[in-house]
Amino acid sequence: MSRKPKKGYYVKGVFVAEGSERDLELKAELKGTWDSTRTDRKIESDALQDLGEALLGLRPKLLQRLNLPEKLLEALAEHKRLTNFEAKRRQMQFIGKLMRKLEENEVEAVKAALQEQRTGVSLEQTNILVAEQWRDRLIDSDDHLGIWLDQFPATDVQQLRTLMRQVRKDDATAIAKAKEAEAKGQILPPAKKGKAYRELFQTLLSHINGTAAATVQDEAAPALDDEDEGDDA
Numbered sequence: 001m002s003r004k005p006k007k008g009y010y011v012k013g014v015f016v017a018e019g020s021e022r023d024l025e026l027k028a029e030l031k032g033t034w035d036s037t038r039t040d041r042k043i044e045s046d047a048l049q050d051l052g053e054a055l056l057g058l059r060p061k062l063l064q065r066l067n068l069p070e071k072l073l074e075a076l077a078e079h080k081r082l083t084n085f086e087a088k089r090r091q092m093q094f095i096g097k098l099m100r101k102l103e104e105n106e107v108e109a110v111k112a113a114l115q116e117q118r119t120g121v122s123l124e125q126t127n128i129l130v131a132e133q134w135r136d137r138l139i140d141s142d143d144h145l146g147i148w149l150d151q152f153p154a155t156d157v158q159q160l161r162t163l164m165r166q167v168r169k170d171d172a173t174a175i176a177k178a179k180e181a182e183a184k185g186q187i188l189p190p191a192k193k194g195k196a197y198r199e200l201f202q203t204l205l206s207h208i209n210g211t212a213a214a215t216v217q218d219e220a221a222p223a224l225d226d227e228d229e230g231d232d233a
Contacts, residue, residue: 049096051107054114056080062113068106072098131205138200139167152207163203166196 008017016022055063055076063073075098079091102110112123137144138160145164149155174191181188 045096045100048099048102048107049092051110051114052076052095052099053092055095055110058113059117062117066106066109066113068102068110069098072102127205127208131201131208134204134208135197135201138164138204139171148204155203155207160200160203163196163200167194167200170194170196 008015008020008023010016052072056079063076072095075091075095079088079095082088082091099107116122134144134148138148142164145157145160148160149157170193177191178188
C-alpha cells in the first residue's frame with residue numbers, strides 16, 4: 001500500500017511539510033513575528049539544555065524513577081565518561097536535542113525531581129501539605145470554597161459541600177460529648193476523625209495531584225450522615 005502523501009508546499013523547489021519547524025518559521029516570517037518566534041524557541045531550547053545538564057547531577061534513585069527514554073539515559077551516562085572538553089560540549093548539545101523531544105509532563109517531572117533533590121521535600125510530600133491546608137481552610141469557612149473552585153473548577157461542588165458539612169457535624173458532636181463528659185468530671189480521649197474528614201482530604205489531594213476521577217462516587221458523601229460517629233481511622 002502506498003503511503004499517504006504529506007500535506008505541504010514547495011518553496012524554491014524544497015518541500016515544506018505543514019506543521020514542520022520550517023513551516024512555522026515561514027508563517028511567522030509572513031506575520032512579521034519570525035525574529036520573536038525564533039528568540040522564544042532559542043530561550044526554550046537553552047532552558048531545556050540547562051535542564052539536561054542539571055540531570056547529570058541528579059541522584060541515581062531519582063533519575064531511575066523518572067523513567068526517561070533509554071537514548072537520553074545513555075547520552076547522560078556517555079557525558080559522564082567523557083574527559084575531553086570539546087567532546088563533552090558536543091555531547092551536551094546532543095543531550096539538549098534529546099531533551100527537546102520530551103513530552104511536557106516528562107519535563108515537569110524532571111523539574112520536580114531536581115526540586116526534590118535541592119529541598120529534600122518530594123512533590124508528593126508538598127502536595128500532601130497543601131491538601132491538609134486546604135482541608136482545614138474549607139472546614140473552617142465556606143469563604144475559601146470560591147478560591148478553591150477558581151483553581152480546580154472540575155471539582156464536584158455538591159460532593160465537596162456535603163463532606164464539609166459532615167466534618168463540621170462530626171466535630172460539633174465530638175465537642176458536645178467532651179463538654180458533657182467534663183461536666184460529669186470525666187476526661188475523654190481525643191475523638192478520632194471520621195470518614196468524612198479522610199474523604200475530604202483524599203478528594204482535595206486527588207485534584208492537587210491532577211488524578212481526580214472523572215466519575216463521582218454517588219454513594220460516598222450522602223451516606224455519611226448515617227455512619228457511626230468517630231469512625232476508626
